[in-house]
Amino acid sequence: MKKHLFILIFMFIFSTLILAGCSDDSSSSSDESDNGNSSDEPITLSLFNADGEAKEFDDPIAQKITEETGIKLDFDYPVGGNDEAIPLMIASGDYPDMIFAKGDIGKLIDAGGVIKLDELIEEKGDNLKAMYGDQIDRLRNSSDDPSIYTVGTYPVENAYWQTSGSFQIQLDVLRELGYPEINTLEEFEEAITEYYEMYPEIDGQKTLPLSLLGSDWRWLITVGDPAGAIAGFPGDGQWQIDDDTGEATYKFLKPEIKEYFKWLNGMNAKGLLDPESFTHTYDTYISKLSSGRVLSVADQDWDIADADKALVTDGKEERTYAPLPVTLGSDVQSQALKDYGFAGGWGIAISSTSDHQDEAFEFLNWMASEEAQVLANWGIEGENYDIVDGKRVMQEDDRERMNSDADYGKQTGVGYYVHPFPQMGIGAVDSGGQPITPNSEEDIIANYNDVEKEVLAEYGMDNWIDWFPATEELDVSNHGQAWNYTIPSGSDLQIIQQKADDLTQQRVTQAILADPSEFDEIWTGMIKELEAMDIETANEEMTQMTLDVMELWGTK
Numbered sequence: 001m002k003k004h005l006f007i008l009i010f011m012f013i014f015s016t017l018i019l020a021g022c023s024d025d026s027s028s029s030s031d032e033s034d035n036g037n038s039s040d041e042p043i044t045l046s047l048f049n050a051d052g053e054a055k056e057f058d059d060p061i062a063q064k065i066t067e068e069t070g071i072k073l074d075f076d077y078p079v080g081g082n083d084e085a086i087p088l089m090i091a092s093g094d095y096p097d098m099i100f101a102k103g104d105i106g107k108l109i110d111a112g113g114v115i116k117l118d119e120l121i122e123e124k125g126d127n128l129k130a131m132y133g134d135q136i137d138r139l140r141n142s143s144d145d146p147s148i149y150t151v152g153t154y155p156v157e158n159a160y161w162q163t164s165g166s167f168q169i170q171l172d173v174l175r176e177l178g179y180p181e182i183n184t185l186e187e188f189e190e191a192i193t194e195y196y197e198m199y200p201e202i203d204g205q206k207t208l209p210l211s212l213l214g215s216d217w218r219w220l221i222t223v224g225d226p227a228g229a230i231a232g233f234p235g236d237g238q239w240q241i242d243d244d245t246g247e248a249t250y251k252f253l254k255p256e257i258k259e260y261f262k263w264l265n266g267m268n269a270k271g272l273l274d275p276e277s278f279t280h281t282y283d284t285y286i287s288k289l290s291s292g293r294v295l296s297v298a299d300q301d302w303d304i305a306d307a308d309k310a311l312v313t314d315g316k317e318e319r320t321y322a323p324l325p326v327t328l329g330s331d332v333q334s335q336a337l338k339d340y341g342f343a344g345g346w347g348i349a350i351s352s353t354s355d356h357q358d359e360a361f362e363f364l365n366w367m368a369s370e371e372a373q374v375l376a377n378w379g380i381e382g383e384n385y386d387i388v389d390g391k392r393v394m395q396e397d398d399r400e401r402m403n404s405d406a407d408y409g410k411q412t413g414v415g416y417y418v419h420p421f422p423q424m425g426i427g428a429v430d431s432g433g434q435p436i437t438p439n440s441e442e443d444i445i446a447n448y449n450d451v452e453k454e455v456l457a458e459y460g461m462d463n464w465i466d467w468f469p470a471t472e473e474l475d476v477s478n479h480g481q482a483w484n485y486t487i488p489s490g491s492d493l494q495i496i497q498q499k500a501d502d503l504t505q506q507r508v509t510q511a512i513l514a515d516p517s518e519f520d521e522i523w524t525g526m527i528k529e530l531e532a533m534d535i536e537t538a539n540e541e542m543t544q545m546t547l548d549v550m551e552l553w554g555t556k
Helices: 002-031 060-069 085-092 102-111 118-124 126-139 171-176 185-198 219-230 255-269 282-291 305-313 357-367 370-378 396-404 408-412 441-446 450-458 492-513 516-532 535-553
Strands: 043-049 071-076 098-100 167-170 239-241 248-250 321-324 348-350 385-388 391-394
Touching (some): 043 357, 060 370, 085 102, 118 126, 118 357, 126 357, 126 535, 167 171, 167 185, 171 321, 171 450, 185 255, 219 255, 239 535, 248 535, 255 516, 282 305, 305 396, 357 370, 370 391, 391 396, 396 408, 492 516, 492 535
Parallel strands (some): 043 071, 043 098
Antiparallel strands (some): 098 348, 167 321, 239 248, 385 391
């Protein structure tokens, strides 16, 4: 009996030692795994995306990203366009692992909610350093605090093969009117007026000559921004900036801006402006465009993409839109194809409270790799694209879905993880000399629908950009774009501009919808209100910020 007991004890001790040895080996192996993950389970990183939407990280591209990095993403986004998301984060001290805050990044920096990335980039950011190269200084926060807090969002190597123009007009308008030249406000108004008189209804519904979306934040996109574009100002958001001197002026003070809105007031009085332009929701707006009864818009391709795809799917290619180089007059040059250089500024930050700061940085660094850039832009070889004669070629069904299916990106992941992550840009090529995105000029032209190609041929053009002043004719910006600056939270500039933006949105809307006899009085009153809130101080501070940016970038 004792002998049997001794044998059992010996076997137990021996088995325990073997198991312990196996456990030690396993731990050692796991410790050396990617991202420091000590198990086969991926690490989940939370990401707040100010431009995001409801989406699970489970599409084929997401799965491939997890396979390569050991990381899954858990997305959060501002519900209903809530612009209080970042202030609420700061108030609670409860931050996700990564944050894309857009213009609120300054608030996070001031609150200590995000970390500096300089040392991480230097120690293990090889992909990021290769991507940004000599443009990396444009990621720096300010001359007072030249630290890097964010990466991503904007392409490093731009190419200007596409533009939304200042207005977009239905292809059928151009076709029915015999392919007119439309370069000025007067020519634009004549075109949509003539077509509207010919076709007061489209498919049994009232024709809408021009529709805007001024009921939410897109007021800036479809009302405020077009005013600057039509005045021939480069895209500096609410500012007009002299690129040589850095002198900044709140653009609503400029007489050219008044001239545009007075024209828009006249369009409203003539019944040529959609009467719901300042009340309808985004969904209603897109529904109107998708019906084919809206002749023109002052909007960006990315904002109306769902409507464009719906029109193609419904066989209404003639109701899709062409971009126009419309300005106030023939002496004003469109800046639509201007090169602003790498924008820097906004991007994805890593929170100061994250338990996975190293993993988050390694993930962002991987997203800057050539492998990740090809995956995010092209998808998976054999599933989304093929190698033909040594070159990547999108599969035909994928190319077709990209142009007609609004849910293609969400369902497949192709193109979905480009913004707001680090991106080389459509002007970049990989180590083999191939385009890093499927958006080369050749691809863009190939993707035009049949009616687009027909109309372009009538104008003797291959690409819509042939209508516009070429990028080479326009100076490269020394200061980037002012709307992308990180304005210090609580500064006079930040406070005054916020008040000015709120005021101008109200007064400009009021002026557009007023009787023409009341327009000048409303406009003059608005200017006085701006002066009373010390808009000149904001001009001076934005001028100084612009000069600081140029000094930081070495372009002064």
